[in-house]
Every structure is written in structure tokens, then in C-alpha cells.
Amino acid sequence: MKSIDQARTSYLDNALSQVWNIASTMEKALSPDQEEIPIPDFIELAKKIGSEASVDSNIRRCTLPMLESLCGTCHRCPLSETRTNVVFGCGSTTPLVMVIGEGPGYHEDQQGLPFVGQAGQFLDKWLASINLSRDSNTYICNIIKCRPPENRDPLENEIAACHDYLTQQVALLKPRAILGLGKFASQFLLASDKPMGELHGIFHIYRGIPTICTYHPAAVLRNLGLKRPVWEDLKKLAKFLGIGIG
Numbered sequence: 001m002k003s004i005d006q007a008r009t010s011y012l013d014n015a016l017s018q019v020w021n022i023a024s025t026m027e028k029a030l031s032p033d034q035e036e037i038p039i040p041d042f043i044e045l046a047k048k049i050g051s052e053a054s055v056d057s058n059i060r061r062c063t064l065p066m067l068e069s070l071c072g073t074c075h076r077c078p079l080s081e082t083r084t085n086v087v088f089g090c091g092s093t094t095p096l097v098m099v100i101g102e103g104p105g106y107h108e109d110q111q112g113l114p115f116v117g118q119a120g121q122f123l124d125k126w127l128a129s130i131n132l133s134r135d136s137n138t139y140i141c142n143i144i145k146c147r148p149p150e151n152r153d154p155l156e157n158e159i160a161a162c163h164d165y166l167t168q169q170v171a172l173l174k175p176r177a178i179l180g181l182g183k184f185a186s187q188f189l190l191a192s193d194k195p196m197g198e199l200h201g202i203f204h205i206y207r208g209i210p211t212i213c214t215y216h217p218a219a220v221l222r223n224l225g226l227k228r229p230v231w232e233d234l235k236k237l238a239k240f241l242g243i244g245i246g
């Protein structure tokens, strides 16, 4: 069975092809000698229009405070039953960088703020090393806004249920770059199932924004050998932004 996304894409592809056919029939009638231009492949365009149109229209109209309050009462997935607080995101509302992690842990769930535990303190040091901070020029959030029980991995339906919030956050905040942290955020943002070793340190585009991913601070705390590649990735980000190293 086709997914909703596939169905939407083929519907749009079909519609665009029909518009093309009408336009070329008219063109032919107006200038019969003109060479026929073959119908273009509309699949990529249909996918793009489809994914933009798929954002909930209520969410697309929200300002950041409205989005935060809407998200605060969200029941789109079962994590709403077990959360203490929604962890929407925080930081500069005109950020150079938007940091996107995986999802809230115990401390984040308790306080309603992202990256406030041990991994968060480590992340603050990384940001400071390239003159970024959540108080001045960085916004921090996660791909899912509610804590999974026992900090288990986020499920596909949970990530999908939260995606509209993330999309609208990115559209409103318009960061110069996105820094994705860890396997789940990276695979989601880069639409890939490759391992972190292949995803980190390379710029991609997510929703029109240059996006680079690196290892999750919690993973680096478990394996200090990852500090070096993280530092290389952070330097690439700093170079892209034209900011100094602290």
C-alpha cells in the first residue's frame, strides 16, 4: 500500500503533468512549427511541494509563542500520556545556529528545557568553543518534544507526529545553519539511514537551511575518542559561519 506521502507525490506529479500537457497543447496551437519539448520529470518538484503542503495549516500560521503554547497541549502521540513537561526549545529567537538533538531525557522532562543534564553541560562547552551560546546566538531544541519512557529510542511515529513543530520552528527562526546531534536527529534531518560515521561533518540542506551533523554529546561522554571528529565538525561549522574559535 502507498504511504500518504507517496500518494500525495504521485497526485501532484500527475497534476503537474496535466498542466504541462494543457500548456504545450496551447503552445502548439499558437505556433505549430515549434519543436515539441518533452514532458519534464516532475517527481522532485512534486515531492517538495507535497512536503511543504503537508505541514498542518494551523501550525503554519503560528508565531513562535503560539507554536509553543500549541505544542504545550499536544496529544499527537502517546508520549503526551507519560511526559511531565513538553520540551519545546529555548534560546535566541534570531539564532545563527539551531541545534537539534534527539529528545528530552529525565532532567529536560522535569524542567521543560532542552539539554540541561550532563550532556547539555557538555554541549554548552562545545558551543562556547566556537563562540556560540544559548543565551546569545543559538536556539536549542529536539526532533521530539516529549521524553520517551526510560529514555528509550524515539519511535518513527513519535518523530513524525512532532515534525510539523520542528518544521515551523525552523521556518520562523531562520537560522544561518543547523547543527544536528546524534544518530536519530542526523538520520531524520538528512533523510538517510547511514551510520553517524558517514553522516557527520558534511553540509546538507534541511528545509532550505545548511545543516551539518555531529555525534551526540552523550555518545561522546561514553566514548571520548569521538571528541576529535566532533571538534573537526564544529570547526567546519564555525568556518561556514565566519565566526572565530573561542
Ligand code: URA
Binding pocket: 101, 102, 103, 104, 105, 108, 113, 114, 115, 116, 117, 119, 120, 142
Ligand atoms: N539529549 C537530547 O538529545 N536532547 C536533550 O534535550 C537532552 C539530552
